[in-house]
Amino acid sequence: MKLNERGLLVVISGPSGVGKGTIRKALFAMPDNNFCYSVSMTTRKPRPGEREGVDYFFVTREEFQKGIAEGRFLEWAEFVGEYYGTPLEYIEKQLATGNEVIIEIEVQGALQVREKMPDAVFVFIVPPSRKALEDRLQSRGTEDHGKIRERLEKANREYNLAYKYDYIVVNDEVYNAADRIYAIIRAEHAKTERSITKYNKLMEGNE
Amino acid sequence: MKLNERGLLVVISGPSGVGKGTIRKALFAMPDNNFCYSVSMTTRKPRPGEREGVDYFFVTREEFQKGIAEGRFLEWAEFVGEYYGTPLEYIEKQLATGNEVIIEIEVQGALQVREKMPDAVFVFIVPPSRKALEDRLQSRGTEDHGKIRERLEKANREYNLAYKYDYIVVNDEVYNAADRIYAIIRAEHAKTERSITKYNKLMEGNE
Numbered sequence: 001m002k003l004n005e006r007g008l009l010v011v012i013s014g015p016s017g018v019g020k021g022t023i024r025k026a027l028f029a030m031p032d033n034n035f036c037y038s039v040s041m042t043t044r045k046p047r048p049g050e051r052e053g054v055d056y057f058f059v060t061r062e063e064f065q066k067g068i069a070e071g072r073f074l075e076w077a078e079f080v081g082e083y084y085g086t087p088l089e090y091i092e093k094q095l096a097t098g099n100e101v102i103i104e105i106e107v108q109g110a111l112q113v114r115e116k117m118p119d120a121v122f123v124f125i126v127p128p129s130r131k132a133l134e135d136r137l138q139s140r141g142t143e144d145h146g147k148i149r150e151r152l153e154k155a156n157r158e159y160n161l162a163y164k165y166d167y168i169v170v171n172d173e174v175y176n177a178a179d180r181i182y183a184i185i186r187a188e189h190a191k192t193e194r195s196i197t198k199y200n201k202l203m204e205g206n207e
Numbered sequence: 208m209k210l211n212e213r214g215l216l217v218v219i220s221g222p223s224g225v226g227k228g229t230i231r232k233a234l235f236a237m238p239d240n241n242f243c244y245s246v247s248m249t250t251r252k253p254r255p256g257e258r259e260g261v262d263y264f265f266v267t268r269e270e271f272q273k274g275i276a277e278g279r280f281l282e283w284a285e286f287v288g289e290y291y292g293t294p295l296e297y298i299e300k301q302l303a304t305g306n307e308v309i310i311e312i313e314v315q316g317a318l319q320v321r322e323k324m325p326d327a328v329f330v331f332i333v334p335p336s337r338k339a340l341e342d343r344l345q346s347r348g349t350e351d352h353g354k355i356r357e358r359l360e361k362a363n364r365e366y367n368l369a370y371k372y373d374y375i376v377v378n379d380e381v382y383n384a385a386d387r388i389y390a391i392i393r394a395e396h397a398k399t400e401r402s403i404t405k406y407n408k409l410m411e412g413n414e
Contacts, residue, residue, distance in 0.1 A: 123397075126409070128409075130409070163403055165399050167397040167399060168399050168402045168406050180393060180397055182390075186387060186390035187390050190390075191373065191375075192375050202337070203333075
């Protein structure tokens with residue numbers, strides 16, 4: 001029995017290459033979940049196997065800039081020369097019906113969301129060691145050496161922003177990490193500040 | 208992989224009759240837990256089936272007052288004419304070795320702990336409805352009507368203190384409630400304020 005009925009906006013972030021996408025997939029594979037994934041919009045080219053409307057909405061720079069101008073993003077960022085953003089309308093609809101909305105975004109974007117949605121839950125994913133992250137970025141092999149170095153430098157800067165998040169989750173093993181995030185979601189629903197109003201109604205015998 | 212190594216002090220509280228003891232037992236029955244239960248001290252008479260050193264340490268009023276004078280309690284309270292208290296030394300030892308210490312105490316005592324141990328986690332257990340609590344208090348049948356009415360009035364006052372706790376957990380079903388507390392413990396360990404120091408060491412490559 002949950003005391004609050006509105007869903008939670010859960011922001012999963014962390015340096016590029018830390019395994020955010022894999023953890024997100026493991027979360028969505030959990031039985032009986034009420035998680036919604038907000039599909040991001042981007043101007044970058046699809047990687048092999050990525051599908052339109054599932055992994056991203058792939059749009060042109062012109063389309064993306066129109067969305068920014070019309071205020072249709074919860075957050076957006078330009079990252080290694082490409083735009084990435086989270087469309088707002090779908091999220092609000094899901095939260096109102098009690099579904100948890102999980103968004104997986106870059107650090108730059110996550111901090112924008114914090115300003116707009118202070119009651120969202122912010123989770124920073126970290127690798128089990130610094131070396132593990134460097135190895136991952138180097139072995140991804142989809143981009144040139146300049147881009148890899150650029151990402152490593154960016155990751156180093158992003159590490160210093162961990163303190164701005166509510167939770168730090170170590171990606172030692174993907175199912176452990178996902179399970180920890182699931183625990184965080186359950187705990188957040190029980191937080192007094194989120195549940196006190198409903199609880200008071202319960203005690204007045206109105207529910 | 209937990210980023211902080213010190214155990215958590217988890218305070219389970221709520222009005223008398225709400226099922227705190229049953230939830231505590233369900234928590235301790237969970238597989239692979241590292242929970243320690245801090246056995247309370249009391250001057251009240253054992254109920255049928257209660258064992259010395261397991262359910263409580265049963266002591267005289269004189270022994271209890273000596274403990275107060277010597278500062279040997281994390282908290283203590285006088286409740287329906289009897290003393291109840293939590294011995295301090297054992298708790299500190301367990302937290303230092305990384306075990307979670309679960310204490311189950313009355314509302315009056317829990318608020319004393321909040322002052323002494325601000326980084327403890329405070330969970331307020333509530334019944335699924337006001338009527339459920341009244342039924343429970345009346346059917347316990349171990350005390351006279353005067354004491355039952357006294358407890359109901361006390362419970363009513365205690366409800367108004369729920370906002371002072373970190374979490375509100377509904378005891379709709381004992382295993383659900385225990386499982387929610389388990390999620391809270393995992394989430395608390397991932398909280399940035401508890402894990403940032405260890406995380407920074409990890410990133411410097413010292414661990």
